[in-house]
Amino acid sequence: MSIERYTGLAQALHWLTAAALCFVLPFVWVAENFPPGPIRTFWYMAHESMGISVFLLILLRLTWRWRHRVPAYPAGTRRLMRLIAGLNHGLLYAVLLAMPVTGYLMAGNGQDVPFFRVISLPGFEKNEALGQLANTLHVWGQFAVYGLIILHVAATVWHVAVRRDGLLERMLPEQRH
Template sequence: MPATYTTASGLPRYNPLSQALHWLSALFIFAVLPLAWVAISLPNSELKGTMFVLHKSVGLTIFALVAVRIIWRMIRPAPADPQAPKALEVIARINHWLLYAIFLIMPVSGYLLSALSGRSTPYFWLFIVPGFEKNEALAKTFQAVHVFGQFAVYLLVALHIAGTVWHLVIRRDGLLERMLPVQDGRGGR
């Protein structure tokens, strides 16, 4: 039986692998956005190409991380928050699953946008994910999905952060501590 990790106040804590996957995902998500903004703003150059390779590679990494997170979450569901009203817990779970969905949709739509434009996708210069025969109409469809998805990412991440701030500042219920590594020297109990 796996150890049950708790916060200093006794709330159930996410297990260390869930925590690591969460913060690693956050790191890549906050990296992929500025890479896209910079790549789009640059004139055609080698640097622009490099920024797009990084953006696409980070996007594919996010896809893999989220897929692993979903599988892990099926194996180890999120711990319940005994202090949260049921409605808030439902809203939080819906937001989490929408975040998972958009972080799968964005890399897929970005890849298909590129692939259907007749381009292959280098993954950190390690290997190439091949493209498809050029199909301008489908490429435009996936471009629209990708652009719309960008705003969904902003909204869902903002809601996630706002919820965390609300728990931290207004409720002061220790919710953020559940997603942080043990700080007080205690392991699982």
């Protein structure tokens, strides 16, 4: 059975995004466990920098996807399943773009935002109401990210373990035998 795959660049961007997400969450959890000071500031900077990296990766992925068609689903994939997958992907893209924006609106509220201590993104005048709204959206957004990623991974596991239809292989390099 021949599997149509995503391009090598699309695969690389997908797995880089997954790796970045594995870092962005623990960095903030670590930061929250330190009292205010340089160690806490470092971990927040790492979290914010990874968030900006996720934003840039998603923009690259969307640009690439806009210019390249999605590979065909495995034979026998029902229309409803394709619709749910498309909805999940679309929501993931939207939330993964919104999270860094709300994070920037929190972090840049009255100060510049360092990006891996290499460059500093300009902040803006302090606005308490905007900061509170951004914080609320960011907190709720994290639960959307968790749910959508769990659904994405669970569906992939189901395709691998139950359907055995080669869906995961679309996002993996071709194996030479």
